[in-house]
Amino acid sequence: MIRKHPVRTALGVVTAVTVACGVAAFGPAAPAAAYFGEAEISPIESDISEKPWAGVEVSSGASTADLAIDQDDRTAWTADGTSADQWLTLDLGGAYDNVRKVEVVLPDAGAVYQYVIESSADGGSWDVIADHSADQRPTRGSVDLFTQPGTRFVRVTFTGASPGATAGISELSVYNYLRDDLVLGADASWVDNDVAEGRDYWVSPTEEDPGAGPHLLDVLQDRGMEYIRLRIFNEPRSESSGDVLPVPYQGPERSLEVAEWIKAERDMGLGIDFHYADSWADPSKQPKPREWAELEFDDLTQEVYDYTYDYVEQLIEQGTTPDKVAIGNEIINGFMFGSEAALIGTTDPAYFRNQPEIYQSQPGGGLLWQYWGSEDPEEQRLYDEAWDRFTTLSAAGIRAVRDVSADHGEDIDVETHIATGREDKALEFWHQYLTRVNAKGADPDVLAHSYYPEWHGSPENIEHTLNAVAAAHPGYRIEIAETSYPASGGGGAPMPNSTYPRTVQGQADALQRVFQIANDIPNNQGLGVLAWEPARWQSMFTAVPGMTRTWEPNASIDVFSRSRASHAVEDTVYAAALVGGEVALPDSVEVLTMADGSTGPVPVEWDPVPDGATDTAGRVTIHGSTEYGAVTAVLDVVDAYAGLDCDRVISGRHAGPLTVTEGVTCLDGATVSGPVSVRAGASLQADGAVIAGPVRADGAAAVVICDSRISGPVTSSGTSSVTIGDPVLGCAPNTISGPVTGTLWWNVIAGNTISGPLTCGENTRPPVNNGSANTVSGPKSAQCRDL
Template sequence: MDKEVLMTHSTHRRRALAGGTALVVALTTAGLALGPSAAGYGEAVIEPVETDLAGKDWVTARATSNDADAGLALDGDEGTAWRPAAPTSGSRHGKPDQALTVDLGGAYDGLRKVEVVLADATPARYVVEASADGRRWASLADHRDGRSGAAGTTALVDREGIQYLRVRFPAARPGTNGVAELHAYNYLRDDLKLGADLSYADQERDQPYYLDAEAALAGAPDPGPHLLDVVRDRGMEHLRLRIWNDPRSEATGVETEPAYQGPERSLTVAREIVDRDMSLGIDFHYADSWADPSKQPKPRAWAELPFDELNQEVHDSTADYLTELVEQGATPAKVAVGNEVINGFLYGSEAEIIGTTAPPYFTDEADVYQSQPGGGLLWKYWQSEDPAEQQLYTEQWDRFGTLMASGIRAVREASPESEVEIHAIVDKGRLSKTMEFWTQLLTRLEAADAAPDVLALSYYPEWHGSPEALEHNLHTIADAFPEYALDIAETSYPAASSPPGDPTPLPNSPFPVTVQGQADAIQRVFQIANDVPGNRVQGVLTWEPASWDSMFTWVETSAGTFPEANASLDVYRDSDVRAVLEDSVRVVTAVDGRVRLPRTVDVLSPADGDVDGTRVTWQDVPDGATAEPGTFTVDGTTQHGPVTATVHVVPPR
């Protein structure tokens, strides 16, 4: 991703949104009455993340009998079902249990609700169970009495590490009921870290960010809170800072003053982050300006070092800076060795073959920056049949791996509590290239005893494909490299277009360019990350939400122009579920019979695992609804949300 292009576009968007009478009128007429913890600009309905895992490609089913039909319980059609076969006669042990088992493809800590829809609205004896290993089972719902759970059941779950679900019919008899559908609902894990790369907090340290739109519009004399306080209030838990060696203008190559995102200034921001009880990430660019897939310039101070000295400098500078962080009490939770390094980093003499022309100072002073070999990768020789080209391809992989290993060893030595991350991308949708990248690099790092902890990707739909493509890519990488955790190190989505007023979604995205679309697009990435089996993805970070694809809107007030948090910023806090409701019940009654709806349903608090009853207020049953066999629904309300009762009307016995 070309950060220079990104920031140019960002500036245009930001200026288009800054101030303006129309904006003030919109905020005033919206009747905002916001407390200190409510986002202000625009509107966004943010519901907790919930995924029915049963519909995912990686979820499979098997059965003790009629196994070919097991998948019918996951096909989303209640008109199809798995039914156990009649047991064979003459068994010494009586009639065996019959069971449908669903494999979720890996462990889930956020699985909180399981719904089983039976094939028939007839009495059945069955048990719903869960397991981490497929051998030891815990009961979620026990309906062996043959009276409860008619037509199906919804069970709330307070267990971690669930991979298998089972519906077991003890001592099944001919005509035993079956399973029409099994739904397994996944919610955000407690340990999924949501946050941002907020490196621009450096130069925005003195910019007030208003939490209360009415106060801002009234010209509140007191400055608003610090940006770090705003994002913490909204639920961000982890913030990443990029580190440039000697910050310089990408256009001119001249060192900048102040040296924003340089090592010294970033020490201060790092301390401010940990002082607010947020975890810290460090992203070494190993450059003086932007390092990304289109450019990876060496720092000027290292440009003419022979390769062995360059390698030592990577180690020493990494270790020295992390030591400073640790000594000031700002130990990073995570350290990225390089930024978006799909094409390598620390480009040197190999840049002539790569063909890079950015940044300008890198080519204008080629005699300096390209005088010695570096760690750029020669992808143009990938799969070449020319032995000389293949040798060059391999040699550059060796150099890149050597440099990366030195950075990783430095992290291990100076900050052993930090996890090490390698940050790449799926380049223009070419997953095969990314898989080659991980295979080549990890093979070398493992051989050097310098393996990382986390494999990370950037995801921007306009460059990296649809949400479904992201899901496919994450699962492919997770399956191929099961020993590593994963991250989404960067993502973003705009809330406003430039010029303003065009809600057309970005390429490859279904979400409009609005405040609501911004919330939905970012939450979709949260959901995809959370749904990878095995709890493999550790976190999701948005990139520079105060600047690029901003989650703030600049509002003109009588006291000046200030950034007001978009309503979409609450996606970090409100995507977590606070109460899981038994929101679906199934009731069986005879023709012309009385419909007995439950007075209460269960509600689970994931925070403490408590399950309590909550009262339901039901709508009236329609007149004549039970006059003949069939089904109908009745809506109910609770303090935790709506409930639906499906009533099965059956002929009298």
């Protein structure tokens, strides 16, 4: 059974997710400098285990499974029974091509854990990410780097743990990074106004070398934008009077020229956004073009097809084939409103309201949301008929793009673009829309949404909505076609539904959060993010004092070039030490190169360990640096390493044989005048003991012998865990007659003085000495030959 967070399609409150900009993983976040302030910008990393669509499955201990991904390392999933072969699988909710780092945090600071981490695309075939099955030093966790495109599942399987360790996981995190194919760009349609008005844009206008410019597109491209969208008004008109504008900004002819600036001259991606209106079209207003306003519906449908086909063909023929075409702009309420406006109640724009005999004379494509879910048959009929008209018009536009693409041998994506802050409305829209346009023989490629927090809610709200849409319609790409955030105003207070201040830094952080949302949609469905009019609306540019009609970019604009990681670093090192002991930190950590997936060591320069760091038990953080960024060592200082909890303690003298039948029996400085037997499921821990006779364990849970003298061999058959000396973990060596062990997983024989031969066989894993060789008077053989 898989235990999940709330599913993607659920309504209601969602978990807040913070953008993790991995300073420690990618290199120092150098400030991006500009006239209007600075911004700390680091590549984005995001822990998918935090997402509400992630879930876990475990081998046992299911009641605590979710604690492994609750973002609180003070809680833990704990397995039932032995540590061996227990596992936990994290389901990321879909495949990801650019998850590159996995972090495991374990429950006991003073224990040794042995485990293997694997990844899988389907839960059936697994690839090893990291093998910690030979680890012998106590540590509370690990950070491992990997490259496995298509990863959906990550599994941790325990192969062993030191005696007394709690089998479980405090936190399992899998980190995602921006894909190279995530499109980052902007709607910069006003660029034709900019050129006509003589506006100059420079990267650094006050420097001797001002950098890219003066064309806005040069600066946008230089700052990392790779794609530009253009809105198209049919016949640009005044929004108030409806009169034709003397200069047809964003009209078809002018936009053909702008397309050449974008595609032919700069080789940037090009998107076309048909408004199918002579002025602004958005959720509150969707007027028909004047030329089409009085057409009967069938003629209107044909005009949509012809106009769309003809304009896209002009773009193709001039060598500026668009990469994507949007059939309408923010059409959550439909588009090309007509006579149904009387029922919708819309009054905007002014000319639409003032000239109803023209603009409202024939049916159009407006939707009647007020009848959604109505039980009145007449209202339901009107609701369905409005949907049918709207999708008939939309299907005509889609078919036109498909036909002109086929006729010219081009591949152009088709987008449908909406804007709403309501998840239920978005899901209803896409269900109705896709069902109906598919029935009419049309289908878009991209389902696009606008996101502005002041109108569409918190980042968590849009994230939940987009993931619900993606889950409901897995065959489509998802795009955030418009977004922006101000760098000033409101005294710096955040915008409604946001936590980011209206500053340059807040602008950068807000946009990076939106990038993260698109990138984290499962199955790589997120296509990209476009900022809306970054030089004009909630601008990412600032006028330069003393330089007429000259603007420079805010430092925040560097999110478009600095949000992708070139490297990932093993940025956290876990270590343990005894109170009063020495601190040992590694000389290097691993670094992964994103471009080719290669990994290798990079030297670490650690800050000095604080004075008295190990004087008392607790946790100490030590900072380090590499050429790729910061590293943190998490040092757990413990009074003693993990050990068995005693159910019975024997000290002093014990006459005759000793048989342990259940629980944990501890010999604390005891003298036993006879053999010791440990039965199935029971455990023995001897420290400073003297045993006159052999020790034998059959199917026991654990046998731990430290600092003891045994007059006979120690033999084991089918025991889960055997420790005969382990100085690394504070288990002092023993003096014994040659042991013969047969264990299932944990098996350490280290530092002992052994009279006679040392032979080992039938161990699932050969014994190890952890660097403390045994002194043996006889031969070493079989699995013990190297001890």
